Structure formats: structure tokens, C-alpha cells
Amino acid sequence: MSGASVLVKICGLSEPQTLEATIAAGADLAGFVFFHKSPRHIDLDAARALGAQAAGRIQKVALTVDADDATLDAVAAALAPDLLQLHGHESPARVGEVRARFGLPVIKAIGVASAADVAAARAYEDVVDWLLFDAKPAPNATVPGGAGVVFDWDLLRNITAKNWMLSGGLDPENVAAALRQTQAPAVDVSSGVERARGVKDAEKIALFVAAARSLSSRPATV
Secondary structure, eight states: OOSSSSEEEEOOOOSHHHHHHHHHHTOSEEEEEEOTTSTTBOOHHHHHHHHHHHTTTSEEEEEESSOOHHHHHHHHHHHOOSEEEEOSOOOHHHHHHHHHHHOOOEEEEEEESSHHHHHHGGGGTTTOSEEEEEEOOOTTOSSSSOSOOOOOGGGGTTOOOSSEEEOSSOOTTTHHHHHHHHOOSEEEESGGGEEETTEEOHHHHHHHHHHHHTSOOOOOOO
């Protein structure tokens, strides 16, 4: 996919009306979470319906966390995703296995709290299509993302990956500043466009996309 200079991903969608709002706002990617501990988790029946609604209108991303092959097979069959997002502790070898198994572009999420975390992401550059830098969860956290926490964007100054996404605590009010500071080619948001935990807000989705698109960044493609 190409077109707008900043790629925009709305993640954690679970309802037809907010998926429709995401498409209407002009987002590039719609993310669907398959992780039972997340308030944004959807089951396979919902995935089939939402996948059919999105088909041919927006790129679909299936987010899983340390999922086994059987789980990934079921998710892929239900959603028919365009991309897979691995948001757990998957090793570079495991990421490569998943990419080869499904023949789909893969996004690997990297939790960031220090420069060492960003440096460790380089091990994935040859096996992924996108790196996604998110705030590193607290040691006692039960979910790996979607907590609405901003990390130090200055840590991303020496990114070597061509394709990467900025996530973690973004919202309609700060995404423009985030893009100015990081020059990220893509942004990802979940809790920042919600009116309650796990419940997306159509107006916030529209505002987020508009704010992200108000600035130029490096060209991005999927």
C-alpha cells in the first residue's frame, strides 16, 4: 500500500461501527487482537465478520502474542489478514518461521525502555517487514501493549530499520509532535483513540488520522 506519506494503523478494533469509522477516516491498517488477556481480544466468529467487512477496503493486521502454529492457523483462516503482528517474546528464528509459514508481511513489536532495547531490535531486521516500537510493559503487566504509556522518543534517533512504526501512548493531541521529533514513517494507536478501556471512539479515530496526516514524513509502503 502506498499513498499518504505517514502510514497510520488503528489497532484493537472490535466493533463494526469503529472499523467503519477507521476506514472512513482513511487509515491504512486495521489491527485486530487475538489475545485473551487483552480487553481488545476478539474471537474467531467476530474476526470472520470484521474481516469480511474490511476486505478490499483496508489492510487487516492480526495481532497475536507468542501464539503457536495452531492458533495462528485458526486466526489466519478466520480473518484472512494482510499482515501478521507478533507482539510477544518471539525470537528472530520464530518470526522467520511464521513469515515463511504464511507468506505474509510480519510486524514485530519491540518493547522500549532503554537504548539497549532499540539495539536488540536489529536482530529482527532481516526477518521482518516492519518493526514496531512500543513502550516496554511493566514487569507485572498482563498484556504486552495498549497501556497508553509514552516512552522516550529520543531513544529512536539511531534507528537502522527502513520500515518501522512508532507506538505507545500516542493520541490525537501528541501524534504530530511525535512525528516531528522521530520522523517515524508509520504510527500505531490503540488506547489513545478509546473512550473507555477497549472501546474505540469514532471521533478520536478521525482526529488521530487527521493529525498524523497533517505532517510529512518519510514515504512508507506495505
